[in-house]
Amino acid sequence: MGELKNAFNIGCPNCGLQKICFPTGLMRADITRLDSIVERKTPLQKGDHLYRFGEIFDSVFAIKAGVVKVYTLTNQGDEQILGFYLPGDVIGLDALSTKQYQCNAVALDTTSVCAIPFDQLETLSMQIPALNHQLFCLMSKGVNDGRVHSEILSKRNADQRVAHFIWSLSQRFMNRGYLHTEFRFNVLQRDVAMYLGLTPETVSRILARLAKDKVVYWKRKEIQISDLDKLRDMAGEKVHTREVENNLNVKLG
Amino acid sequence: MGELKNAFNIGCPNCGLQKICFPTGLMRADITRLDSIVERKTPLQKGDHLYRFGEIFDSVFAIKAGVVKVYTLTNQGDEQILGFYLPGDVIGLDALSTKQYQCNAVALDTTSVCAIPFDQLETLSMQIPALNHQLFCLMSKGVNDGRVHSEILSKRNADQRVAHFIWSLSQRFMNRGYLHTEFRFNVLQRDVAMYLGLTPETVSRILARLAKDKVVYWKRKEIQISDLDKLRDMAGEKVHTREVENNLNVKLG
DNA sequence: ATTAGTAATTGATTCGCGTCAATTTTCAAG
């Protein structure tokens, strides 16, 4: 009982997510200082909101366990889903410029988060250059993630979108040190469809085809990837060769 | 001659873009310190690149005059256009997390920019909290702009996309204190089409209809908006009422 | 275990926008 109660109460210095969360690149002493301002919340149940559009921005959130969906409502009333966030991800930083949350964030599963009051975080980051830099990096990554999403939406067809989604999900599980060919992902296909700018029917048909072709099996909350290479190819993911990048690396005189 | 030569050499303290660029919210003395690290470049010609994908990130750029297109190349080789940037906009901040520029940035018109070496900017921002905060805000805005773009791409049809593009462009000219119903915008319709995830043919047809309906005339580099309200409606832009926001403003217990 | 409500599946049909093709217009270089 006591153990269970404290399970979600592990501090930053002992957290398994240090490599991908805030503390990346911080000294041990600095992690302790960061830890001192972190508020560890009791776990959220499925359907609970972390924040809603328009609320006064006070904290950013680091996810320790579970899944969080970030979305807005269009004026026609339908959801625009902007992302699904996993343990180690930090959300809420986009509210900064307006001092109000610009989106809604809801737990899709039992979810555990750390809340970090932003004014304290900002004060602390003025004293710890590495923390400040880390904050910049997190936001910079947020911009880039949005760009990838835009590219998916504007350039790829339905098959590529679904393939890319599963492939990139797999990569995220891998980066976190989890099994990346077989994992639990408790998100409705309906939500994935919306995220990809597709309808549930289209996603369902594509998943049926992926199963028939023995590439991916996605049933209920379980995803199993049988042919990761084929999946990457279908996703149209570029293989990063240093050559290509260097050829483009022509300086402006 | 001497005047012309110095026209692009105005310092931050006298720059007309203070309200929308970096100096927002800074004290006069701080602006002077910022000014001291700014490198004012000679104007770029149409087609010149500010930076290219993969180059080592060293500076962010504030645009003083002209237009800059930011884009990437997909593995199929076609352009993914991520935005058009106007005077007062700051670009390059997304390169931060990887230390390499993640996009290409090219001048579409004679363009004047300030380059700000990022290591110096970061050092200075550690000494000036307001500057650090402003940097956070700029990046936060970048994230939100990306989200708006994603929403356009995933939820709106071709007519709404084009209408929204012109309307939002108009708003940006307004915010900069320029004429917002009649202005010069030296960007190819082909590029706008790519940005909107459409083909040039589709954009051309829609512009023809907008002209027939006496809403917008876009010929060559000139845009003239005759019916801004109609345009906003067509764009499907939500009218921000405080009521709606407050209704959503339900705190999590 | 039963049941009601939500999600997923599958098929038939529709339609918005892309593709292809042919002119016309624009713009920069000589």
Next chain:
DNA sequence: CTTGAAAATTGACGCGAATCAATTACTAAT
């Protein structure tokens, strides 16, 4: 001014994904 290449325009046609509709499979609450 001339000329050639790039951009924009306009029309005909086809396809991919949305929509509509009906059935089946889950899930959670009684």
